Amino acid sequence: xxxxxxxxxxxxxxxxxxxxxxxxxxxxxxxxxxxxxxxxxxxxxxxxxxxxxxxxxxxxxxxxxxxxxxxxxxxxxxxxxxxxxxxxxxxxxxxxxxxxxxxxxxxxxxxxxxxxxxxxxxxxxxxxxxxxxxxxxxxxxxxxxxxxxxxxxxxxxxxxxxxxxxxxxxxxxxxxxxxxxxxxxxxxxxxxxxxxxxxxxxxxxxxxxxxxxxxxxxxxxxxxxxxxxxxxxxxxxxxxxxxxxxxxxxxxxxxxxxxxxxxxxxxxxxxxxxxx
Amino acid sequence: xxxxxxxxxxxxxxxxxxxxxxxxxxxxxxxxxxxxxxxxxxxxxxxxxxxxxxxxxxxxxxxxxxxxxxxxxxxxxxxxxxxxxxxxxxxxxxxxxxxxxxxxxxxxxxxxxxxxxxxxxxxxxxxxxxxxxxxxxxxxxxxxxxxxxxxxxxxxxxxxxxxxxxxxxxxxxxxxxxxxxxxxxxxxxxxxxxxxxxxxxxxxxxxxxxxxxxxxxxxxxxxxxxxxxxxxxxxxxxxxxxxxxxxxxxxxxxxxxxxxxxxxxxxxxxxxxxxxxxxxxxxxxxxxxxxxxxxxxxxxxxxxxxxxxxx
Numbered sequence: 001x002x003x004x005x006x007x008x009x010x011x012x013x014x015x016x017x018x019x020x021x022x023x024x025x026x027x028x029x030x031x032x033x034x035x036x037x038x039x040x041x042x043x044x045x046x047x048x049x050x051x052x053x054x055x056x057x058x059x060x061x062x063x064x065x066x067x068x069x070x071x072x073x074x075x076x077x078x079x080x081x082x083x084x085x086x087x088x089x090x091x092x093x094x095x096x097x098x099x100x101x102x103x104x105x106x107x108x109x110x111x112x113x114x115x116x117x118x119x120x121x122x123x124x125x126x127x128x129x130x131x132x133x134x135x136x137x138x139x140x141x142x143x144x145x146x147x148x149x150x151x152x153x154x155x156x157x158x159x160x161x162x163x164x165x166x167x168x169x170x171x172x173x174x175x176x177x178x179x180x181x182x183x184x185x186x187x188x189x190x191x192x193x194x195x196x197x198x199x200x201x202x203x204x205x206x207x208x209x210x211x212x213x214x215x216x217x218x219x220x221x222x223x224x225x226x227x228x229x230x231x232x233x234x235x236x237x238x239x240x241x242x243x244x245x246x247x248x249x250x251x252x253x254x255x256x257x258x259x260x261x262x263x264x265x266x267x268x269x270x271x272x273x274x275x276x
Numbered sequence: 277x278x279x280x281x282x283x284x285x286x287x288x289x290x291x292x293x294x295x296x297x298x299x300x301x302x303x304x305x306x307x308x309x310x311x312x313x314x315x316x317x318x319x320x321x322x323x324x325x326x327x328x329x330x331x332x333x334x335x336x337x338x339x340x341x342x343x344x345x346x347x348x349x350x351x352x353x354x355x356x357x358x359x360x361x362x363x364x365x366x367x368x369x370x371x372x373x374x375x376x377x378x379x380x381x382x383x384x385x386x387x388x389x390x391x392x393x394x395x396x397x398x399x400x401x402x403x404x405x406x407x408x409x410x411x412x413x414x415x416x417x418x419x420x421x422x423x424x425x426x427x428x429x430x431x432x433x434x435x436x437x438x439x440x441x442x443x444x445x446x447x448x449x450x451x452x453x454x455x456x457x458x459x460x461x462x463x464x465x466x467x468x469x470x471x472x473x474x475x476x477x478x479x480x481x482x483x484x485x486x487x488x489x490x491x492x493x494x495x496x497x498x499x500x501x502x503x504x505x506x507x508x509x510x511x512x513x514x515x516x517x518x519x520x521x522x523x524x525x526x527x528x529x530x531x532x533x534x535x536x537x538x539x540x541x542x543x544x545x546x547x548x549x550x551x552x553x554x555x556x557x558x559x560x561x562x563x564x565x566x567x568x569x570x571x572x573x574x575x576x577x578x579x580x581x582x583x584x585x586x587x
Contacts (some may be wrong), residue, residue: 008349025370100328102350102355102382102383
């Protein structure tokens, strides 16, 4: 795309800046940052309440709890952020105007994605980042690194779902359908996928499942995120019971981050192709 | 660039097999103002979108400034066009000035010109307010200012006076006149024919996806050769006498619900009817001779095209 001789980054930045400023101004960034920060702190302090403990626990345990929450929250917020990026503008009539301008369609879509991604990044980094300030007192450098990995991968998870949302937005005929598709994606990836996988594993009584099941997890960015953050922490593997599945090296960081990158790039690429 | 600014040749657009624009050919010379008239759903907006390359034509070809729309010089061509879509909702969270600067950047136009443009469309007092607070008319004026960015040589305005009050409409056509004097070519659509008839060089009438007639307003009126309509309000006691006199002169007066008599008057018989009225001065409370409006002319051409299709 960007190798086209007349690709104009200044136009892309203009569109990105407008989207970004829009989300700052309607306080979207602030609201999401507050939600992320509040949840991070709540979980850090009260996450162990079920086991009768209140107060800071080990970072690994905190990150594991945060991961479970982020798997629900981050995809939802990213989908909400992006699902009307294109179809919303189409319904308001402003898309026609944008398409009449000396801007390529790909420049428009990439600009929108980058602007929304910047807003999402800002909310994620500020929200979860601010929570680190009180938490960091009880952490050593390794713990901070684990926490930062969580924040970084939460952002990647968000970017993957934002990419899917933008794809939905270019395909959907109207906003209502886009909403439906976004909700379906959320249910599919966050709830149905794992249940189905678990069902298949149980039904096949584990036969041969250990060969393909780990790879199936790569087909869901939410699971990739979970694997990186939960199973990355050695101490926790056994407690989640899947430890035995994960010995083959398929969960090398390169594979996991590669899968995450693919989940960011592929839907956006498809959206670009669809939007031509 | 080429002498002809807009050239459409046999343009067809179908939605799911149904043609919404059906074989439209149209040319627009530099500096010309063309009015595109037609009822809602006649295909005017679709035609605009095809001219701009937003929609792809299924058949035929479109050249602007002698260039195809998605050719190597597409950006250059697009920079020379100002477009105002119908019913555009701009960004609520931005101010008028920010909105305009955003579009100026996308058009590679001078952002310093934005304040001047907002003054030109009468938004100087509201330029720093959020568009959310704008009235429909103010939004429309902001959209118009946007279309003027970068001194376009071709303006495509889809129902530009929608939502404007009479004063704003007057101001709008004032700006349009200045642009025309500056050499801009303008195509504007409207379903309000009375409004455009004195302000366009040429009129193209669309009905159900086809261009049913085009020409100067005078030429279209002449082709239609529609009669003027006479209306008289007789004194009650003289009603019979007035009717008889009109019938004697060869007119066919009819009673209207409001008590007036109405008769069609062909162009060749204008003076004749005035002579009859002169003789009835003591029997009349009031009279009016209404020229056929462009509305009538438009309906005539639309019906004629319909009859042709059925034949």
